[in-house]
Amino acid sequence: MDTGLDGKVALVTGGASGIGLAAARALAAEGCRVMLADLDPRTAAAELERAHPGAVGEVVVDVSAPAQARRAVSAAVERFGRLDVLVTSAGVYETQGVDGLSDEEWDRTLAVNLSGTYHCAHAAIDAMAVNGWGRIVTLASSAAQTGGGAGGPAYVASKAAVMGLTRSLAKHAGPKGVTVNSVVPGLIETPMTDRLRPEHREIAATLTLVGRNGTPADVAAVIVMLASEGLGFVTGSHVNVNGGLVMD
Numbered sequence: 001m002d003t004g005l006d007g008k009v010a011l012v013t014g015g016a017s018g019i020g021l022a023a024a025r026a027l028a029a030e031g032c033r034v035m036l037a038d039l040d041p042r043t044a045a046a047e048l049e050r051a052h053p054g055a056v057g058e059v060v061v062d063v064s065a066p067a068q069a070r071r072a073v074s075a076a077v078e079r080f081g082r083l084d085v086l087v088t089s090a091g092v093y094e095t096q097g098v099d100g101l102s103d104e105e106w107d108r109t110l111a112v113n114l115s116g117t118y119h120c121a122h123a124a125i126d127a128m129a130v131n132g133w134g135r136i137v138t139l140a141s142s143a144a145q146t147g148g149g150a151g152g153p154a155y156v157a158s159k160a161a162v163m164g165l166t167r168s169l170a171k172h173a174g175p176k177g178v179t180v181n182s183v184v185p186g187l188i189e190t191p192m193t194d195r196l197r198p199e200h201r202e203i204a205a206t207l208t209l210v211g212r213n214g215t216p217a218d219v220a221a222v223i224v225m226l227a228s229e230g231l232g233f234v235t236g237s238h239v240n241v242n243g244g245l246v247m248d
Contacts, residue, residue, distance in 0.1 A: 004229025006031030009083050011076040013037045013063050013120055014090030016044040018190035019139065022216030023087045023223045028052045030224060032085065035076035037061045063090045063116030064108070073123040085227045086124040086136045088117040093192045094155045106154045113158035118165060121180065125173045134178035135227040138166045140238060142186045145246045149187070149204060163238055170236035179235035181226045186242025188214040209244030 010027045014020035015036035021044050024034050028048055035057040036045050045058035059075035061068040076083045094101070094109045121136050128134025143151040144160035151159075163182055170180040187204040205213045219241050225231060226239065240246055 002229075003030050003224060003227070005085070005224070005227060008032045008085055008227075009035070009076060009080040010085035010087065010227070011035045011037060011072060011083060011120075011124065012087045012089060013061075013069075013072060013116070014088075014139075016041045018089070018192055019185070019188060019216045019219045020087065020089035022220035023089060023137075024048060025051075026217070026220040026224045027085065027087075027227065028055060033057075033080045035059060035072070035079060037063070037072035037075070038090065062112075063088075063120055064111035066115070066119045069116055069119035070123040072120060073127055077127055082131060083124060083127040084131070084134055086120060086128075086134075087139075087223055087227075088120050088137070089139045090116055090120075091139060091192075092155075094152045096152045096154075098153050101152055101154060109154035110158050110161075113155070114161045114165065117162055118169075121165075121169050125169070125176060125178050128173075128178045129176035132177040134173070134176070135231075136169065136173065136178060136180040137223050137226045138162050138169075138180070138182040140166070140182045140184045142184055142240070142242045142246050145184070145248070149200070166238070167236045174235055179226075179232060181231075181235060181237045181239065183219055183222050183226070184238050184240045184242065184246075185219050186214055186240075186245045188216060188219060188241075190216055204245075207245055208242065212243065214241060214243060 016038035041058040057079040141159035148156040
């Protein structure tokens with residue numbers, strides 16, 4: 001399948017590890033020039049640069065700060081001359097229950113997962129509209145559909161809000177030639193979920209229809225699909241990547 005991504009420019013937030021890094025690798029393999037945005041993207045960017053010389057950039061940002069989120073978009077345009085694809089995978093995973101959740105944890109989780117997605121996407125739509133073509137893929141979570149397993153209320157609320165935000169952004173971006181969709185992963189084995197108890201991860205695997213938890217590559221494959229040239233008629237959609245944990 002020709003994805004039509006050769007020569008496109010992609011910005012991946014949270015690109016230093018986990019799903020973000022897997023997405024960056026997969027997009028680079030399709031011929032994209034990739035800008036990694038993260039708190040510390042240097043190691044990941046160096047790895048990608050070795051495999052794809054001259055096709056990788058990096059920018060240090062905290063997406064919870066609106067100006068820094070917008071700067072990530074500007075950095076991609078300045079480095080590569082345009083922006084075609086945005087993947088908003090920057091996120092934090094909060095596991096405190098209602099009674100143990102602090103105000104600071106609530107605010108930080110919403111600021112990164114929801115506000116960071118909004119500010120990056122808003123700036124990206126403007127950059128993509130210049131060329132009349134773009135693909136934005138947001139990261140939600142099956143926790144938004146189930147009420148959460150290990151994920152606490154701030155995480156669940158932030159990811160449910162990302163799903164609603166995706167629909168709203170799709171309505172705004174569609175006339176500009178930009179699609180906005182979300183992937184909705186189940187439990188994915190990443191550094192973020194490594195801190196969960198082993199028994200929790202084992203139970204999560206038994207709840208899927210395929211008998212395992214997901215990998216970052218599982219999610220990255222769907223991200224590439226949504227970013228591809230051929231899916232221009234798909235927008236405002238949510239694609240479950242959860243092994244059948246939730247079917248809707």
